[in-house]
Amino acid sequence: MEFWFVIIVSLCISALLGSFFNLFKKNFPxxxxSLPLVGNLMWLRHPISELEFVLRxxxxxYGPLMTVNIGPRKLVFxxxxxxxxxxxxxxxxxxxxRPSPPATSKILNRTRMVINSAAxxxxxxxxxxxxxxxILHPARVKSYSRSRQWVxxxxxxxLVYASKSESSVTLIDHFQYAMFCLLALMCFGDKLQETQIKELESAQRGFLLSVRRFEVLNLWPRLGKILFRNRWxxxxxxxxxxxxxxxxxxxSRIQAKQQRISYHQEDVTAYVDTLVDLQLPEENRKLDEFExxxxxxxxxxAGTDTTSTALQWIMANLVKYPHIQAKLYHEMVSxxxxxKSSQREMIEEExxxxxxxxxxVxxxxxxxxxxAHFVLPHKVTQDVELDGYLIPRDASVNFMVADMGWDPKVWEDPMEFKPERFLPTSSGEAFDITGSREIKMMPFGAGRRICPGLALALLHLEYFVANLIWxxxxIPVEGDQVDLTEKQEFTTVMKNPLRARISPRI
Known part of the structure; x- marks a missing residue:
């Protein structure tokens, strides 16, 4: 027993001393x-998004490039x-x-065979x-127009049914369900029944809402499997x-695809269709069902909560600022x-x-x-210099997205809602949201890991906002203030979900 105690103590001391001297040897941001090796343990109880006040x-x-030790991890912001x-x-x-996934992700995804976290x-x-x-090629996206119209x-x-039974409508639940329906149809085909969509949504929402509950399991997984057996x-x-x-x-979708091939029938391509014959280059095999x-x-x-959240914020500003809503409506009428007089039932994508x-807007x-106020973390593939500092290989790097969009050095009156700043210039040049020329904001990330669904998300937002306003x-609920004040500036989800009264224009 004494022998093992000496070995363990020696290893701990060596690790502590090694970490301590490394702090001085390397020019980290x-x-x-914080204590070497241990880091700021008090931060472990909170996700990065809840530490935004502290990081700001x-x-x-310390400047716009800084290192924060959270537990045993060294994070660069x-x-x-x-x-x-x-x-x-x-x-x-x-x-x-991408950094190695936490222990819970290995169970939730079984493998790293997803685009967001794949190496x-x-x-x-x-x-x-x-x-x-x-799936996201413009020609393919256009083929899903019937699904968008149905959703x-x-x-x-x-919304109409809710407005008749209630004095005002809470929007976020309706937005989330609509976006989920749309993505489900694109994934599994437009023959999906609404009962199947609801069953799928129940499984996925329960999955997402429970993730935070299991974060404690990622601290010390081996010990956690003993202490938190029931949670595992x-x-x-x-x-x-x-x-x-x-x-x-x-x-079911694979079987339907095989039948269509046999009978030479055509159908809109679903995401599942494209996965069946993929040949993994590093393993020379096809995807299994779990992947x-x-x-x-x-x-x-990926496209449900982000798009529905953005849609709620857009509508919140249009409710709060009726002059912007009126200007947008007049553009549509023109x-x-x-x-009332139009022969069409909805505004088309074109x-x-x-x-x-x-x-x-x-x-x-x-x-x-x-x-999202932060992108998914990046991991550097080798030692790299940035602004005179060393970012060591395998370091986890994150980007403060909200800060960039609110920077007064780049944006005049950054906390004001002014769509005019994005109107085309006299040269006709549109704003580059990809950040390839320069980054002024990056709601979809930037570079090689930029969100692949950027164009689709913009299409969905423009299409749904256009029709909802047309x-x-x-109208704001009487006595109910749309809260876009400083209390909301550091959250991605509105603490008090938007409620509004709707008045049909027909």
Missing amino acids: PGPP RLKTR VGSHSLAHRALIQKGAFFAD YGPTWRLLRRNLMHE LSLLIDR KELLQLRLEQEKVLIPLIR MVGLCSEFVN IVGHP DAHKMPYLKA VLEALRRHPP KFEW
């Missing part, structure tokens, strides 16, 4: 002091437009990897290229329930006419493309209220 204060002291461009665009290959390499390139070329009609019916079992059960819902949908579950789950989740003020909302006038 500055940051708050640290930024004023970038809060500058120019540094973000230098890292993600000019040195993009070095910042294109930078041939498999990631294959999965991303498949998504971009087979829009479903959303409008739900609960996590495994959640994954099994998800597979129980998704695998039959995947099998397809992870990819399908990623597909429907292009498609009044809804019409929305002709509305510069609509695009400006959407971009301003993404700047002012980015759906069909209804959105």
Whole structure:
């Protein structure tokens, strides 16, 4: 017993001394002091998003590039437009990897066979290229127009029904369901029944809402499996329930595809269709069902909460600022006419493309209220210099998205909602949201890991906002203030979900 005690103590002392001396040997970005190896353990109880207040204060002291030790992890935060461009665009290959997933993710995803967390390499390139070329290509996106029309009609019916039974409507639940329906149809095919969509949503929402509960398991997984056995079992059960819902949908779609091939029938391509014949380059095999579950789950989740959150923020500003809503409505009337006199039932996607003020409203909302205040963390593939500091290989790097959109050095009156700042210039040049030329804001990330669904998200936001404003006038609830004040500035989800009264324009 004494022998093992001496060995353990010696190893601990060596690790502590090694970490301590490394602090002086390497020119890491500055940051708050912490105990070597242990780090700031008090931060472990909170996700990064809840530490935004603290990080903002640290930024004023240590600058836009800083190191924060959270437990045993060394995290680098970038809060500058120019540094973000230098890292993600000019040195993009070095910042294109992802940190190893936590222990819970290995159960939730079974493998790293999802685009968001896949290691930078041939498999990631294959999965991303498949998504971009087979599903998100403009021609393919256009083929889903019937699904968008059906979901829009479903959303409008739900809003009208809710407005008749209540004095005001809480919007976020309706927005989330509409976006989920749309992504589910794109993933599994437009023959999906609404009962199947609701069953799928129940499995996916339960999965997402429970994730925070299991974060404690990532601290010391081996010890956690002993101390929190029941929670580990609960996590495994959640994954099994998800597979129980998704695998039959995947099998059904594959079977339907084989029948269409046999009878030479044509159908709109679903995401599942594109996964069946993928050949993994590093393992020379096809995807198994569990890997397809992870990819399908990623597909429907990635575009649901982010788009519905952005949609709620857009509508919140249009409710709070009726003059902006009126200006947007007048633009629509000038292009498609009044809804009373128009022969059409809805604004088409081609019409929305002709509305510069609509695009400006959407971009301003993404700047002012980015759906995520931080991107998914990056991992550097080798030692790299940034602004005179060493970013060591395998370091985890994150980018302060909200700070960049609120920087007064770049944006005049950054906390004001001013869509006019995104109207085309006299030269006709549109704002580059990809950040390839320069980064002024990055709600979709930037560089090699930029969100592949960027164009699709913008299309959905413009299409749904256009029709919601064209069909209804959105009115604040009497005595209920739309809270866009400082209390809300540091959150991606409104603490008090938007409620509004809607008045049909027809």
